[in-house]
Amino acid sequence: MLCPVSSLKNVLLSLIVILCLTGCWNRVEVNDIAVVTAMGVDKIDGNRIRLSLQIGIPATFGSGSAGNLNGNVRSTFSVSETGVTLSDAYRKIQEKLSRRIFLSHSRVLFIGEKSAKDGVSYIIDFFARYQEPRINALIVFTNGEASEFLKNKPLLEKVPSEETREIMKQGIGLKVSIKDFWDMLISDGIEPVAPRFKLVPLDSRIDSGQESDAAQKIQAISGAAVFKKDKLVGWMNASEARGILHLRNELDLGVITVNIPKEKGGGKVSVKYLKVDTDFKPYFQEGELKMEVKSRSDVSVLENASPINLAKSEELEFIETKLEESIKKRMEQTLNKAQKQFRSDIFGFGRTVYQSYPRQWNSIYKKKWDTVFPELEVTIKAKVSIKRIGLSKETK
Secondary structure (H helix, E strand, O other), rough: OOOOOHHHHHHHHHHHHHHOOOOOOOOOOOOHHEEEEEEEEEEEHHHHEEEEEEEEEEEHHHHHHHHHHOOOOEEEEEEOOOOOOOHHHHHHHHHOOEEEEEEEOEEEEEHHHHHHHHHHHHHHHHHHOOOOOOOEEEEEEEEEHHHHOOOOOOOOOHHHHHHHHHHHHOOOOEEEEEEEEHHHHOOOOOOOOHHHHHHHEEOOOOHHHHHOOOOOOEEEEEEEEEOOOOOOEEEEHHHHHHHHHHOOOOOOEEEEEEOOHHHHHOEEEEEEEEEEEEEEEEEEEEHHHHHHHHEEEEEEEEEEEOOOOOOOOHHHHHHHHHHHHHHHHHHHHHHHHHHHHHHHOOOHHHOOOOOOOHHHHHHHOOOOOHHHHHHEEEEEEEEEEEEEEOOOOOOO
16 A cells, blocks of 8 residues: 555656646747748948848748759748837838747848948847847858848858858858857957958859849858957958968968969969968067967968979978968968058957966056057968879979
């Protein structure tokens, strides 16, 4: 015979198990939601905020074709509204849709140039407070209005935002999430930086005003957006953006070409990066803070359009030297623009000073880093090793 206490425990345990199996009390059916794949934010006349949403069309997701390969069928549509805040614009969009807006699948946040120049703190604040949007979504800044990118037709992916993600996954430019940007924004010793995207013709030989498939504009990564606090202060071009990647130790993929002087026969040699390691070392010399940057690159020869014989070690050493000079020059140009023109420490030198000299950072440099960074003496050393030359060693 069971004891009353033991029996009561069994009953309570059974009730708990049953309650746990009743399902999600706040679940929402797929047929009741509008799945957002990307978001865009712009500032327009009158200082109002325009929120644009790219929403997936469920009926098109079952097709095996992608992008424009599926004819004129669109996988998404764009809807936008204006408001005095993002939440205000969001509410107005919801009033126009028969389904509840669902932000958890939004992959990319596009922010237009005007909005970025006015400051993006309120945008980041919205994502930090509202629990539905993903803070690991990628953040992109655009020349012109962000809403234009949400209307763009994809070529190889079903959803335009997925094409944006795939471009950034290749490692040819900066890849920054909303969380990464937020971290740079609130941290001492580093300023935010993020990728810039442009709409460019599919075929550069064709006038974009012509009516043809090749004249269609597509999205492309094109440099970097540089910030001071939460405001956009300027752009870096594609070459300078690769300099940022090199200095931040984030370069995964890239090709670099050097010119061979006429006395050695002229021509060009192109190599691709296999591995890049860059580190900073702050130090004091006669009481003055300085920074040393060391970059080590392993490369593979892609193309030898010169008479140089790659089988000879002295010729390889010559090319390595030319590559080192080219990489160092690019990094110095990028650093100089960040220091002198933008006065923005997008590389995190200040953060490295804090990690190496926390006492000096807190007592001296933290409050005046904005004035110290532009005048900081930085020495850059680049080392290149050619690891592979391919099967062909000589050119004729």
